[in-house]
Amino acid sequence: MSRPECQFHLALGSRFENIELVQVVLDESLRRLACDDDTRYWVGIAVREAVANAIKHGNHLDPGKKVEIDLRVEGEDLIISVLDEGNGFDPGRVADPLQPENLLKPDGRGIFYMGKFMDGVEYRFRDGGGTEVTLRKRITSGVAIPERNQEGER
Amino acid sequence: MSRPECQFHLALGSRFENIELVQVVLDESLRRLACDDDTRYWVGIAVREAVANAIKHGNHLDPGKKVEIDLRVEGEDLIISVLDEGNGFDPGRVADPLQPENLLKPDGRGIFYMGKFMDGVEYRFRDGGGTEVTLRKRITSGVAIPERNQEGER
Amino acid sequence: MKIGVRQRQGVTVLEPKGKITIGSGDIALRDSVIEALDSGSRKILINLKDVSTIDSSGIGELVAAYTTVTNRGGKLKLVGLPPKVSDILQITQLVTVFEVMESEEEAVDSF
Amino acid sequence: MKIGVRQRQGVTVLEPKGKITIGSGDIALRDSVIEALDSGSRKILINLKDVSTIDSSGIGELVAAYTTVTNRGGKLKLVGLPPKVSDILQITQLVTVFEVMESEEEAVDSF
Numbered sequence: 001m002s003r004p005e006c007q008f009h010l011a012l013g014s015r016f017e018n019i020e021l022v023q024v025v026l027d028e029s030l031r032r033l034a035c036d037d038d039t040r041y042w043v044g045i046a047v048r049e050a051v052a053n054a055i056k057h058g059n060h061l062d063p064g065k066k067v068e069i070d071l072r073v074e075g076e077d078l079i080i081s082v083l084d085e086g087n088g089f090d091p092g093r094v095a096d097p098l099q100p101e102n103l104l105k106p107d108g109r110g111i112f113y114m115g116k117f118m119d120g121v122e123y124r125f126r127d128g129g130g131t132e133v134t135l136r137k138r139i140t141s142g143v144a145i146p147e148r149n150q151e152g153e154r
Numbered sequence: 155m156s157r158p159e160c161q162f163h164l165a166l167g168s169r170f171e172n173i174e175l176v177q178v179v180l181d182e183s184l185r186r187l188a189c190d191d192d193t194r195y196w197v198g199i200a201v202r203e204a205v206a207n208a209i210k211h212g213n214h215l216d217p218g219k220k221v222e223i224d225l226r227v228e229g230e231d232l233i234i235s236v237l238d239e240g241n242g243f244d245p246g247r248v249a250d251p252l253q254p255e256n257l258l259k260p261d262g263r264g265i266f267y268m269g270k271f272m273d274g275v276e277y278r279f280r281d282g283g284g285t286e287v288t289l290r291k292r293i294t295s296g297v298a299i300p301e302r303n304q305e306g307e308r
Numbered sequence: 309m310k311i312g313v314r315q316r317q318g319v320t321v322l323e324p325k326g327k328i329t330i331g332s333g334d335i336a337l338r339d340s341v342i343e344a345l346d347s348g349s350r351k352i353l354i355n356l357k358d359v360s361t362i363d364s365s366g367i368g369e370l371v372a373a374y375t376t377v378t379n380r381g382g383k384l385k386l387v388g389l390p391p392k393v394s395d396i397l398q399i400t401q402l403v404t405v406f407e408v409m410e411s412e413e414e415a416v417d418s419f
Numbered sequence: 420m421k422i423g424v425r426q427r428q429g430v431t432v433l434e435p436k437g438k439i440t441i442g443s444g445d446i447a448l449r450d451s452v453i454e455a456l457d458s459g460s461r462k463i464l465i466n467l468k469d470v471s472t473i474d475s476s477g478i479g480e481l482v483a484a485y486t487t488v489t490n491r492g493g494k495l496k497l498v499g500l501p502p503k504v505s506d507i508l509q510i511t512q513l514v515t516v517f518e519v520m521e522s523e524e525e526a527v528d529s530f
């Protein structure tokens with residue numbers, strides 16, 4: 001696919017309540033892509049974590065700052081990216097939540113969960129500000145994917 | 155409110171199925187704004203009509219062309235705008251579906267319904283292409299509007 | 309959207325379920341009306357009780373069905389209108405066009 | 420998210436319902452644990468059977484609750500884990516930390 005079709009692009013103010021908006025539109029999209037219940041659930045959790053981080057660490061809960069969510073299908077992969085207006089961080093310095101000294105910490109599990117529930121998690125930091133995390137999930141479940149069938153790829 | 159906060163901005167490819175995505179995110183937003191069931195239903199129908207027109211008449215069902223939906227609250231008004239990439243039309247020349255000669259026509263009721271279910275319907279045509287319809291609905295139902303309460307306007 | 313079809317005392321009863329909206333259900337409704345006509349039925353009753361949402365395209369399909377059935381010498385009636393479907397028909401003054409019946413029994417007897 | 424609180428044989432049973440996710444439910448859970456401690460309870464059981472979704476913040480609150488209760492000389496146990504809640508605890512190796520019981524009866528007896 002030379003021009004992958006974006007399924008949806010959603011922009012929201014930085015409030016935790018808005019995570020529910022992401023959830024409903026994501027769920028409806030995944031349903032349409034014939035994702036099974038489990039996939040929908042875990043992708044949903046991963047996206048919630050990414051959006052929560054964008055709202056909290058990226059935009060510091062400033063409701064005037066935008067979080068943008070983008071969902072598209074590329075080949076067999078579902079790609080969801082979450083963009084904030086923050087200054088980024090060093091993903092290499094994020095602690096491993098499985099280390100004994102971290103096991104009882106109340107936070108630090110979000111990125112770890114994203115990695116567990118998705119097939120790929122990549123951070124990109126834009127010049128001049130903006131953190132973008134791209135989540136990737138293989139969705140060849142043997143189930144028909146209506147979007148691609150329409151384009152005659154099978 | 156000098157800088158009205160956008161509740162959501164959603165961009166979608168021009169497929170009728172995508173109307174369901176608009177519906178879920180709209181419904182969740184209206185729920186949060188404490189709109190009652192009836193208001194949610196009729197605003198939902200009006201927005202469906204606007205998006206259907208954008209997909210069909212504006213973008214001629216080209217899935218690569220975008221429809222953008224924007225929801226915000228200004229004062230007591232809910233404002234929803236729908237933008238397509240089309241060449242526009244002359245709203246003054248749209249026939250009245252209540253005229254006896256139009257009563258049995260299979261189409262031509264969409265804009266009429268928008269007008270019935272909303273408090274305002276306005277068309278704007280951008281230079282270089284793009285039709286934007288802005289739907290307005292008074293939502294002072296005496297019910298608390300959480301978004302505004304948070305900003306201390308009441 | 310799914311459409312149930314059954315016969316009751318010589319009347320074909322069509323029972324659409326869910327949304328009759330653009331791109332989903334509008335065409336299915338049209339097809340099932342034409343199929344009923346093609347199979348010889350001239351008494352067609354659409355029971356709308358399980359319709360959750362109808363938009364202008366869905367209304368347009370009801371109107372088109374009415375015209376098609378009438379042109380082919382048949383009769384089309386409606387029954388089971390949920391309040392919101394009734395409202396939207398009313399708004400475009402289509403309740404005067406359609407014969408809207410109170411109950412399926414009454415409807416079937418009236419043909 | 421709502422949290423039910425009841426007493427059973429000297430054990431305070433907390434029953435959160437719905438989502439324990441960031442900005443909704445995470446704080447409520449914390450508050451109800453502290454309230455139980457403040458009112459003298461040292462045996463606290465969280466029954467998670469009605470929890471539909473938990474995210475890392477919710478998990479964090481469970482961990483914080485565990486630490487708080489332990490630090491104040493109490494015991495915190497979990498019961499009724501839906502499969503997905505169990506999975507997410509497992510993934511971050513927290514099933515070893517929490518005492519996860521099979522049934523509420525067994526849990527109450529075990530304190």
Ligand SMILES: Nc1ncnc2c1ncn2[C@@H]1O[C@H](COP(=O)(O)OP(=O)(O)O)[C@@H](O)[C@H]1O
Binds near residue numbers: 053054086110112
């Ligand atoms: N979008 C972001 N912008 C800035 N910093 C981030 C972002 N996402 C994650 N981080 C940083 O990475 C750390 C680990 O994130 P995470 O694993 O989700 O755990 P938690 O959010 O509970 O701290 C955060 O504490 C934060 O410092």
Ligand SMILES: Nc1ncnc2c1ncn2[C@@H]1O[C@H](COP(=O)(O)OP(=O)(O)O)[C@@H](O)[C@H]1O
Binds near residue numbers: 264364
């Ligand atoms: N976004 C749009 N772009 C171009 N033309 C439009 C648009 N919306 C409406 N129109 C024009 O206005 C007419 C009436 O629209 P409407 O009342 O919704 O009825 P219908 O869509 O059934 O024709 C359409 O047939 C079309 O010519």
